[in-house]
Amino acid sequence: EIVLTQSPGTLSLSPGERATLSCRASQTVRSSSFAWYQQKPGQPPRLLIYSASRRATGIPDRFSGSGSGTDFTLTISRLDPEDFAVYFCQQYGGSLTFGGGTRVQIK
Amino acid sequence: QLQLQESGSGLVKPSQTLSLTCAVSGGSITSGGYSWSWIRQPPGKGLEWIGYIYQSGSTFYNPSLRSRVTMSIDRSKSQFSLHLTSVTAADTAVYYCARLRDGLYYFDFWGQGTLVTVSS
Numbered sequence: 510e511i512v513l514t515q516s517p518g519t520l521s522l523s524p525g526e527r528a529t530l531s532c533r534a535s536q537t538v539r540s541s542s543f544a545w546y547q548q549k550p551g552q553p554p555r556l557l558i559y560s561a562s563r564r565a566t567g568i569p570d571r572f573s574g575s576g577s578g579t580d581f582t583l584t585i586s587r588l589d590p591e592d593f594a595v596y597f598c599q600q601y602g603g604s605l606t607f608g609g610g611t612r613v614q615i616k
Numbered sequence: 617q618l619q620l621q622e623s624g625s626g627l628v629k630p631s632q633t634l635s636l637t638c639a640v641s642g643g644s645i646t647s648g649g650y651s652w653s654w655i656r657q658p659p660g661k662g663l664e665w666i667g668y669i670y671q672s673g674s675t676f677y678n679p680s681l682r683s684r685v686t687m688s689i690d691r692s693k694s695q696f697s698l699h700l701t702s703v704t705a706a707d708t709a710v711y712y713c714a715r716l717r718d719g720l721y722y723f724d725f726w727g728q729g730t731l732v733t734v735s736s
Binding site for chain 1: 662663664665678679712714717719720721722723724726727728729
């Protein structure tokens with residue numbers, strides 16, 4: 510099973526700042542099967558990025574994904590107040606796993 | 617707009633079977649290129665994939681849960697189901713159903729989730 514480790518666990522930033530979230534895999538991951546989600550309290554996760562770098566429908570362009578192999582990054586170029594949430598990465602490599610999440614909170 | 621809605625028992629006794637159903641509306645459960653999945657999230661914790669099922673009935677389960685999980689699909693009712701046997705307190709979680717894109721393996725539509733508590 511591929512283990513995804515997200516860092517940092519918590520990111521404290523102010524609106525307007527840039528957020529950089531990391532997801533590291535224990536083995537090489539197919540970029541085509543790598544995704545990022547946002548989750549707010551009491552809501553299901555929302556798809557942000559799929560295939561490592563493709564924005565899902567309706568996702569603002571301040572969200573971008575990059576990376577390959579074992580290292581992937583989600584970048585939020587300028588944090589909007591609605592972006593403070595928990596973010597999960599996810600991969601499929603024979604079995605499907607999620608990272609433990611990064612909480613982006615207001616500083 | 618595709619919608620998914622979970623239903624089932626919110627309280628299950630230890631050692632019994634958890635049963636949930638996901639109703640799909642606003643789109644076809646037989647759409648090509650997709651499968652139907654269950655994911656769970658213990659309170660305050662991360663996400664765990666349980667398994668997915670194709671419209672054909674073919675299933676793929678998380679190896680860690682495979683011995684206790686059964687999924688089924690009813691195309692005539694546009695719904696799919698989850699059964700998890702021999703539950704313990706560790707199975708207490710919000711259970712989500714979601715649509716999984718075939719080949720790219722991302723979840724693009726999710727239900728709102730339903731909390732299942734395992735307690736006597």
